[in-house]
Amino acid sequence: MSVAAQPLANDHAHEEGHHEPTFIEKYIFSTDHKMIAKQYLITGLIMGVIGISMSMLMRLQLAWPNESFWIYEVLLGKFGEGGVMDPSIYLALSTIHGTIMVFYVLTAGLSGTFSNLLIPLQIGARDMASGFMNMISYWLFFISSIVIVSSFFVEAGPASAGWTVYPPLSALPQAIGGSGLGMTLWLVAITIFIASSLLGSLNYIVTVLNLRTEGMSMTRLPLTIWAFFVTAIIGVVSFPVLLAAGLLLLMDRSFGTSFFLSDIYIQGEVLSYQGGSPVLYEHLFWFLGHPEVYIVLLPALGITSEIIATNSRKPIFGYRAMIASILAIAFLSTVVWGHHMFVSGMNPFLGSVFTFTTLLIAIPSGVKAFNYITTLWKGNLQLNPAMLFSIGLVSTFVTGGLTGIILGDSTLDINVHDTYFVIAHFHLVMGISALYGLLAGVYHWFPKMFGRMMNKNLGYIHFWITAVGAYGIFFPMHFIGMAGLPRRYYKFTEFPYFDDLADTNILISVFAFITASAQLFFVYNFIHSIFYGKKAEQNPWKSNTLEWTTPVKHIHGNWPGEIPKVYRWPYDYSKMNKDETEYVIPGQDFVPQNVPIQENEEELNE
């Protein structure tokens, strides 16, 4: 007892006094943030493989709607009998694809991985504020993943009402088979997911506020940390609202309340619900749903800010403007949800208000894009795979963001609402962009996570096929949306008017198959490099942030000696001395954050 009661005055004592962790402590129920980050990443990637495979089945169906494929029967069982996809399973696939990609891959897989890995390492902390809470957060996420995947194995199929699960469709098993047990499992999974996300987010917020090392003021934080911090705040503000919506929906489903249901006649009988409104559910859902877009996107933008600065060998342009735009985006993201509901039947005046706030959000987003481009300007770009994905993100973020100006305008939304135009828009701006952010992060911090390097040539092949494919899928998709093609249609052949779009649908599907196969390069590279990759050096990208001052081998507590002190912001790349004759540290174009201000150096940004 006396040993444990001793304060950890000496950091070495902390090291040596630690008993050898067992396998279970080290790899399964670990409370070490680095291990939890890896657990999040690997779970997220597996969910990503599942989610992307689902979209492949959908693309196969949409390209050749009247053909049969044995793969349906193999993968979907009775829902693909004789190689013909059942319309109900098509809707289930689109529902679960959306749910998995948005929540499990791009929220938990992205935020969970990199917030956990980078927050303690980049702010100079030994671990998260609560390692135990962190572990619980991961395991809740894991259970939630199991529940959502298991919903594919229930008799009537998984939830099929779209990832937004609007009632009454999601509330009434009579309306669609998936709204029975499948939908219950969806609600259970999401409830557990919200608990996991809240535990994680609170931990991130507390850690960033309280555990920064000496000298690490808020204005010296890397932009990654700013992004994770603000993302966590948005999550804490908006996820509970989804929980409320889910609970009320559960009550309507199971206990006969009428929060969202009214005046329904289905399968020959009038239901007793009276007085509720589905529009109320839409409001509650999108109060989370829209901030969720930024929960997905902001970490990706934070990651790329860091990677672009490091690989351009230049400071990020407009550091303070970047922080201001993160904060502006975070604030605005909570007051724009109504743009998903312009034609929902809500008062048109509200539509005007939401158009206004929505188009406002283009301003900070624009500032971010311009700042990225200026960071590239006159740089010395080290085109590592992580850098390629970061540049790719800027490109898709701009392309996808611009079409948001059309969808955010209530008038223009009338005719493209719920068409493929919307699908193209949000896949580019949040799907592809956030995935690029995730991949960039993996390529960049792989040496930190696994102590080895990923193969760069496979990384290059992976990037270029993905970049060509992603645009090949989603750019033409805008046009079939403008033609009036609705989303969530099992096939389009019931309308002869759409017959001439078939070729474009095939083109999109072919691009989709190629792009998805290119991800195998990544999967192989990832797994192979964990075991056989080249051993990494301590600071392979010559980066300034604190995580590269830790040893390659993971140790509990991150730094073997004292925690480093911070003397400068993280972006002193290619900084010259006062006489403009040499770099601040001669022969080295970067100055890590833990290096004190030099004699011949001008101090900036303080």
Add this chain to the structure above:
Amino acid sequence: MIALLIILVAALLGITIWQISKIFKLSQPVESDDSQIATNKDNEKQGKLFLVFIVFLYGLMIYSFWELSKFYAPGASDHAAEYDQLFFISLGLIMFVQVIIQFLIHWFSYKYRGQKGRKALFYADNDKLEFIWTIIPVITLAALIIYGLFSWSEIMNVEETDETLVVEIYAYQFDWRARYSGEDRTLGEANVRFIEGVNQLGLNESDPYAQDDIITTELHLPVGRPVLFKFRSQDVLHSAYFPFFRSQMNVVPGMITQFGFTPTTTSKEIRNSEYMVEKVRNINEIRRNNDNLGPDEKEYEFEYYLLCNKICGVSHYNMQMKIVVETEEEYQKWIEEQQSFGELTAQN
């Protein structure tokens, strides 16, 4: 079992790629640098690939506009012209920005590709520049917002005059019905609780206004007359999407939503328009070559349609209603041939 198969396939593919990469590696001259960090040579090559990529991206954009923008459906309502104008102005603006920004991103990635000995410019801040690219979007967006809001309030605030035709659009899994108000120009009271037998839309039989209501399976509209639609759903959410009329409104159980427009082009006119003749000719060619279609399905003639655009169940993809826009006389003739609700209930 299935999961096992997938894992097996994935593993086999993985092994294939591994072997290919091994062969690839063996066939290469031995590289001295295997640090897995971009070298001068890598920067050179990847920088050039960014140039190739921007050519691809521009090519894709040109192809899409050239080949695919013809799918944009012609407008056939009073506000369609205004809608299209706003749409094209916005589209022009965003494409203008898109072309420039994408050029900058990819050109910089090429131009400033890393070279040994190159010094990057330490350039951390410039308030003037940042002010410029904040204020330009502010002004442009302000103009777009104001323009959009004027159109929005014009489209959404439909005034009901003596001339207005009020039609109820009734949605259920998986079809539509239209209800006309008849001679008294007032729709009778209705609620799902009145649904019984032939009274499929739940009209209140004791309401005198309901007696002359006319329920149809096709939507006929007289050209040039403002129509105000009242939407009602029997079961789940639907969305009434009229692509040619640039109109859409969700159909929500428990409440009545509305939307209005004035059709300006009759079905006959649009069928004979140059655009539609060409399009239908093309579609019929495709249909003739399609072996899955029966002989009577091969010939397609254009009709306006209303489709469901909010996920509503398994047959969501095939929930449509034919719309006919015709002259006032043709419309009057058609409506007189229809059975009123009173006649319908008296019959049964």
